[in-house]
Amino acid sequence: MMQPTEIQIDVNDEVSMAVLTAGEGEPLLFLHGAGGLFWDPYLGELAKQYKVYAPYLPGVGNSTGLESITDIWGLVLTYFDLLDALEIDSINVIGHSMGGMIGCEMAATDPSRIKRLLPIAPAGLFDLDNPMGDIFAMVPEELAQRVVLDPESEVARALFTLPEDMDEKVAVVINQISTLQAAAKFLWPLPDKGLKNRLRRIKAPTLVIWGKQDGLIPVEYAQAFQQRIPHMQLELIDQASHTVQLEQLPRCLQLTHQFMQADNLSQVA
Template sequence: MPETINLELRGGDFHAEVATAGKGAPLLYLHGAVGQKGWAPFLDLLSQRFTVYAPLTPGYGSATGLEHLADLTDLTLYHLELLNELGVTRAHVVGHFLGGMIASEMAAFSPSSIDRLVLVSPAGVWRDEEPVADLLALNANELSERLAATPGVAASLDGVAAELDRDRMQDIAAAGKFLWPLPDKGLNRRAYRIKASTLILWGEQDRINPPSYVDDFRKMITRSQTGTVANAGHLLMLEQPEAFANAVAAFLS
């Protein structure tokens, strides 16, 4: 079982809650916009090889300070500060959707802080002809139908139904501050600064963030490779935890 680290940042403006477990090279896991946050079985698998840190993004759960973040740059700098507060000077970073967006920016803003990078269905680019799903426009049933590879399966995944019922509106409101009206905040202008070897990973049946976006990230990030997880949608880390953890661990190792 993970332990929980509680930290106060910037004189108490932020309260951070970080679940951690394992031994080995540090790995920072940044959760997505909705459907999964905190600890989960795939993190247990990764903690067998790495020291995993899984913080809650400000505005999620008991993590406070969202009102002190004006934009994605603020959110990125916050996470770099959080690494420092954890005593980690350099880490592997794995981020899903919103977390992948943050991870990309961390790697561009502070290349020396990032060892290897795994972007899991990351947000951050946009095509008018193939838009990312508008999570704000989907009701609970519609969202649940689209989060997994097979309609209706998401509700049966570990903790997803309870999380959607309890936290959906809070989580989407927090994510919306950085993802909407469009998730494209100009990463393409900064991606040349990303020096970390990068794995771009997608669920083959992602119906929230189209898998075709993998090509945009591959073209932006010089030292990148791509991979897919079969029989998985947007929540690939919950649908196929062993395949996901194995793919990440193999790349990082």
């Protein structure tokens, strides 16, 4: 698997972002979720065809300046500042969970800068009658059961098995806590920050991918996104939960490549 390089970008006077990057070709921005950023097989495969930029959320890893960002609007502008610093006018965006929410916000805020949008099980909506899981109240064992269909699978082991070395184990736990703390600023107490009223502004071709057995954000939310995003395409993938891009890696890669390369987006199937 192609391995990334971590670069440090001063995106504005208050925020510096650590960005994992690999590959050559058309630029692609990957926005991670509240579970953190991992250079996984999905990103490794994408880097074979695209120039992948995967920034750590401010407050996570070596990304700093979280205290200067007061709300989701400030976070969206920070990611646009990152594109400015990278001298990228417009870009394809893939976002997982909270990252999908941020990608949608970016596409709604400045449609001219987002070429294509691919949210994977995005957060950002909330239905009181069918609520998404509260990740901030879950112990690791419950979270593992919610985000991976088979908690005994290789994917689950890769995501949730702690290192045997005590120092490495402590570092992983600290990183997990800091990631959740940073994400809470934009997702807690409810992830609904009004995105539903802005989705109609998205102009970019949009493909949403969702695992049919998503145990964290119910698959019914996919229909809510489809009702609000103009001409959105939806792919529901069986035998997958919230980490569908890893649980069903070949199918997700196929859909991703077709979507990013299609002249006629009806070709995505």
